[in-house]
Amino acid sequence: MKILVIISQTQDTEAKIQVSASGDSIDTEGMKWIMNPYDEFAIEEAIQTKEKHGGEVVIVAIGPARVIEIIRQALAMGADSAVHIKGDSFADTDSFATGKLIASEIKKLGEFDVIFTGMKIIDEESGQVGVQVAEELGIPHVSLVSKVIEINPDSKKAICQKEIDGGHVVVEVPLPCLITCPDAMNEPRYASLPGIMKAKKKPLTEVSIDDINFDDLGFSKDAVSKEGARVKTIGIEVPQIERKLKIIKGDDEPMVKGEAVAKSAEELIKLLREDAKVI
Amino acid sequence: MSNDVWVVADLKLDGTIRKVTFEALTEAKKKLVGKLGGQLCAVLLGSGVSGLEGELGKYGAEKVYVVDSELLKDFNTEGYVIALSELIKQNEPAVVIAGNTVFGQDYFPRVAARVGSGVAMDTISIDLSSDNKLQIERFSHSSKAVQKQVFHGGTTMMATVRPNSFKTEEAPATPEVVSGSVELNPGDIHVKVVELQTKESDRPELTEAERVVAGGRGLGSEENFKYIYELADALGAAAGATRAAVDAGYCPYDMQVGQTGKAVSPNLYIAIAISGSIQHIAGMGSSKVIVAINKDPDAPIFQKCDYGIVGDLFDILPPFTEKVKALLSEG
Numbered sequence: 001m002k003i004l005v006i007i008s009q010t011q012d013t014e015a016k017i018q019v020s021a022s023g024d025s026i027d028t029e030g031m032k033w034i035m036n037p038y039d040e041f042a043i044e045e046a047i048q049t050k051e052k053h054g055g056e057v058v059i060v061a062i063g064p065a066r067v068i069e070i071i072r073q074a075l076a077m078g079a080d081s082a083v084h085i086k087g088d089s090f091a092d093t094d095s096f097a098t099g100k101l102i103a104s105e106i107k108k109l110g111e112f113d114v115i116f117t118g119m120k121i122i123d124e125e126s127g128q129v130g131v132q133v134a135e136e137l138g139i140p141h142v143s144l145v146s147k148v149i150e151i152n153p154d155s156k157k158a159i160c161q162k163e164i165d166g167g168h169v170v171v172e173v174p175l176p177c178l179i180t181c182p183d184a185m186n187e188p189r190y191a192s193l194p195g196i197m198k199a200k201k202k203p204l205t206e207v208s209i210d211d212i213n214f215d216d217l218g219f220s221k222d223a224v225s226k227e228g229a230r231v232k233t234i235g236i237e238v239p240q241i242e243r244k245l246k247i248i249k250g251d252d253e254p255m256v257k258g259e260a261v262a263k264s265a266e267e268l269i270k271l272l273r274e275d276a277k278v279i
Numbered sequence: 280m281s282n283d284v285w286v287v288a289d290l291k292l293d294g295t296i297r298k299v300t301f302e303a304l305t306e307a308k309k310k311l312v313g314k315l316g317g318q319l320c321a322v323l324l325g326s327g328v329s330g331l332e333g334e335l336g337k338y339g340a341e342k343v344y345v346v347d348s349e350l351l352k353d354f355n356t357e358g359y360v361i362a363l364s365e366l367i368k369q370n371e372p373a374v375v376i377a378g379n380t381v382f383g384q385d386y387f388p389r390v391a392a393r394v395g396s397g398v399a400m401d402t403i404s405i406d407l408s409s410d411n412k413l414q415i416e417r418f419s420h421s422s423k424a425v426q427k428q429v430f431h432g433g434t435t436m437m438a439t440v441r442p443n444s445f446k447t448e449e450a451p452a453t454p455e456v457v458s459g460s461v462e463l464n465p466g467d468i469h470v471k472v473v474e475l476q477t478k479e480s481d482r483p484e485l486t487e488a489e490r491v492v493a494g495g496r497g498l499g500s501e502e503n504f505k506y507i508y509e510l511a512d513a514l515g516a517a518a519g520a521t522r523a524a525v526d527a528g529y530c531p532y533d534m535q536v537g538q539t540g541k542a543v544s545p546n547l548y549i550a551i552a553i554s555g556s557i558q559h560i561a562g563m564g565s566s567k568v569i570v571a572i573n574k575d576p577d578a579p580i581f582q583k584c585d586y587g588i589v590g591d592l593f594d595i596l597p598p599f600t601e602k603v604k605a606l607l608s609e610g
Contacts, residue, residue, distance in 0.1 A: 013421035014557055026420060095388075096397055122538065123420050126400045128388035135392035140357065140469040143385045146532060159473070163533055164354060165381050165484060166292045170474035183539040184525070184532065230397025230434070235427040236419070243569065244585040254576035256590035264588050265599040268570070269606060271586050276568045278490075278547040279514065279607070
């Protein structure tokens with residue numbers, strides 16, 4: 001089987017963030033860049049599929065030179081080769097153009113069976129690129145798959161479970177298809193030391209902006225820049241919500257205990273009714 | 280390109296319309312329709328949906344495009360993509376809005392790609408710029424930041440809205456019903472539903488609930504989650520959980536609130552035995568009032584809440600729930 005995984009690099013959102021001087025982006029100076037956590041589940045699912053059915057796992061990533069860090073990580077986990085659509089301008093490309101660029105490179109890779117990718121990226125939190133790649137490739141997608149029940153390379157079908165509001169569904173989809181991955185669908189493995197050593201020798205194809213035929217994509221080179229975005233970010237704020245911080249504590253120790261319990265429950269209800277007016 | 284604003288009806292498994300649809304209609308009427316000078320329209324896609332048009336009219340829809348087909352049942356993404364894309368291509372609305380539900384996140388970006396439009400997902404405010412382009416706000420960076428974005432270019436502008444971000448207001452209209460001329464063929468549908476399991480619950484859905492009671496790993500077991508459900512039921516609230524509680528098997532995944540679960544913004548969020556990790560706060564930090572009950576006085580949640588009790592949930596919750604019940608039964 002030929003299994004593809006689309007991965008992205010993201011700012012570590014655990015970090016404290018601040019707005020850049022331009023006021024329309026987050027300051028990336030000194031920021032730690034990590035693999036998008038959802039993409040780790042996608043890589044794990046791809047490797048497990050390969051372990052079951054044989055074949056190869058190909059990583060596809062887009063972005064500046066720093067993206068090589070997560071490509072190496074994916075190769076060290078067990079992927080076989082990678083394609084890096086490389087260029088500084090891709091850092092600002094909007095989802096619409098990103099989807100088209102990735103799809104056009106995937107078309108060059110020949111036939112494949114399945115594509116895995118994370119359900120969304122944790123900095124932009126948009127979750128459209130995966131689905132839009134499927135559209136560009138003209139293949140069906142199944143998003144937010146909580147469990148891949150079966151991928152059958154002979155009958156060319158996948159059976160997946162996905163959670164929906166108010167229940168879950170099991171769907172059957174013909175291959176090739178694209179599957180987006182939430183967390184908790186598997187336990188991503190760590191890269192082993194031998195894996196890290198091997199990763200350095202695995203094939204990596206770099207595609208630069210000059211290699212891309214924009215006429216085929218149906219938009220101009222400008223569309224990959226910040227200015228060319230269809231949906232343009234014009235401002236960003238890190239709002240601080242002022243909370244009231246009215247905390248009821250015990251008299252002699254932090255915890256409310258014993259006889260004070262009933263009184264604290266009463267007091268909280270009073271606060272919710274009279275101060276917050278929410279019950 | 281017309282000046283119309285469309286809202287795609289978001290349906291529940293039981294065939295009723297989700298509240299987020301009425302929120303979107305209300306907000307679109309208030310912020311977009313007058314300035315653009317077109318009509319407020321709803322789009323109703325599904326199987327056996329005829330008859331729901333009046334509901335949409337109640338919140339101001341002047342026109343309802345209906346595609347009623349067996350091929351659209353069970354949230355069929357491909358059917359939805361074909362039907363909505365066709366309708367957009369035929370009528371070229373200025374703006375199309377849908378709910379940012381699990382299903383909305385599934386089909387809407389694909390429609391945008393098919394019609395060549397930009398799309399903004401999970402918006403919390405919608406408005407128009409001075410030159411009548413859609414201007415939105417949305418959370419990013421684990422909900423720590425709010426982005427303001429504006430659309431460019433001449434194509435239809437598309438956005439999903441986060442449930443519970445806007446109020447609903449009735450504005451009764453008698454909508455003109457237009458049967459959408461869309462041809463759907465069984466051969467177009469590749470993804471087939473082989474099993475559909477619905478959960479019976481009288482509790483409201485997490486994302487649209489006015490109140491949420493959520494439990495963390497400190498509950499200690501699946502059985503102890505009854506404390507969460509009891510308080511939730513007393514308050515008419517939805518029940519939620521942290522990722523740690525879900526991973527520990529105390530409750531199902533669809534209760535997970537946080538970066539990797541659902542994003543909620545109710546009027547009241549009660550966090551029981553929840554420490555308040557960044558990932559959890561990302562999913563509930565925009566709640567209007569946050570209450571924490573936790574035995575660790577140093578838990579980060581106590582820096583992020585409005586009210587709280589430092590105490591053992593097993594001590595505090597039984598009397599608290601009793602008092603809530605007594606109070607709310609008085610009315």
